[in-house]
Amino acid sequence: MKLKDICCACLSIERRLTPLNCIDDGANKLFCLLSNDSDAYQAMFNKESTHQYICWECGALLRRLYSFRQQVLVAQTQLVDILDDTHDIDSNKECLSKLSYNYK
Known part of the structure; x- marks a missing residue:
């Protein structure tokens, strides 16, 4: 069996x-998600991404997880601004959730 036959x-x-x-910024997204686990990150970093293959399901999950991580980073930045009194807590911050209903 070859690496091209196995989802990484x-x-x-x-x-x-x-x-x-071939996934839009796929290797970088995977590196980013693995960066908290130094052993996994090193193992992935030492392999050429051209030899890594991913199934459609994991690719979709990778995109969703990366998008969620970016959303959390934006939310945390906005919360820090509120805590530092840079922005008013009542200012019209747009909800970052994709849910159809917001609790207020």
Whole structure:
């Protein structure tokens, strides 16, 4: 079995796989998500991303997780601004949630 036959995220072998470097910024997103686990990060970093393949399901999850991480970073920045009195807590901050109903 070759690496091109195995998903680098879930190890599945019975799925259609896409090279990680063909996903929009795929390798960087995966590196970013792995950056808190230094062993996994080093292992991934030492392998060329051109030899990494990912299944459609893991690719979709990767995009969603990365998007969520970016949303959390924006929210934390806005909260710091509120705590530092740079912005008023009552200012019209747009909710970052994609849910259809906001509790106020």
